[in-house]
Amino acid sequence: MQENRVKSGVFATGGAEAIRLRGFDIHPGLLNADAQAALVEELRGVTKAAPLFSPVTPYGKPMRVRMTSMGKFGWFSDRSGYRYEGKHPSGVDWPPIPELVLTLWRDLTELERTPDCCLLNFYDSNARMGMHQDRDEADFSYPVVSISLGDSALFRIGNETRGGKTESIWLNSGDVVVMGGAARLTYHGVDRIRAGSSTLLPKGGRINLTLRVVT
Numbered sequence: 001m002q003e004n005r006v007k008s009g010v011f012a013t014g015g016a017e018a019i020r021l022r023g024f025d026i027h028p029g030l031l032n033a034d035a036q037a038a039l040v041e042e043l044r045g046v047t048k049a050a051p052l053f054s055p056v057t058p059y060g061k062p063m064r065v066r067m068t069s070m071g072k073f074g075w076f077s078d079r080s081g082y083r084y085e086g087k088h089p090s091g092v093d094w095p096p097i098p099e100l101v102l103t104l105w106r107d108l109t110e111l112e113r114t115p116d117c118c119l120l121n122f123y124d125s126n127a128r129m130g131m132h133q134d135r136d137e138a139d140f141s142y143p144v145v146s147i148s149l150g151d152s153a154l155f156r157i158g159n160e161t162r163g164g165k166t167e168s169i170w171l172n173s174g175d176v177v178v179m180g181g182a183a184r185l186t187y188h189g190v191d192r193i194r195a196g197s198s199t200l201l202p203k204g205g206r207i208n209l210t211l212r213v214v215t
């Protein structure tokens, strides 16, 4: 168990203690209901300016999640490979990362450096994400911070190499995960979404935000 390190008080419910699972720090319910609703409202503006799109893997397979990004860079994939791009596929700049999210990053990581990408993944009830490492960034000493909003997701954590035994945990709306330190390159993925488990998003589904230092 780890102490909940969030200091600003704008997010914390003051409730559950952090759970450490295979080096990932999971903060259950760190974003309270008001913070979740405020964030979803901001994200509505984000997806209006930089709409969700369905990327294709380098193998030509459409990904099951739809996505967009905020910040200086956005994550992108097509037949040329996985990478970060300076613009949305439509040619517009990626919208700025919401201040609420940057405050959360600063409070949790205590780092001077702020993320230059906030990737937004939208999962409908059939979407999932295969086991993978986040390794398109230049410096793995910076953590990736993940925020869950909406329906719950079964999150699987593996090892530093593909395969082997794994452990899973349900991530619920408002939960925040810090993937850093020795676990920064640990394989992880989402096996399934529990449809109807949250009322945060009127049409259902799940939003996951991941904050990344790219360069």
Ligand SMILES: O=C(O)CCC(=O)C(=O)O
Residues within 6 Å of the ligand: 119, 121, 129, 134, 146, 153, 155, 171, 188, 189, 190, 208, 210
């Ligand atoms: O949706 C999640 O909880 C994880 C997202 C993820 O692994 C990623 O964006 O690389």
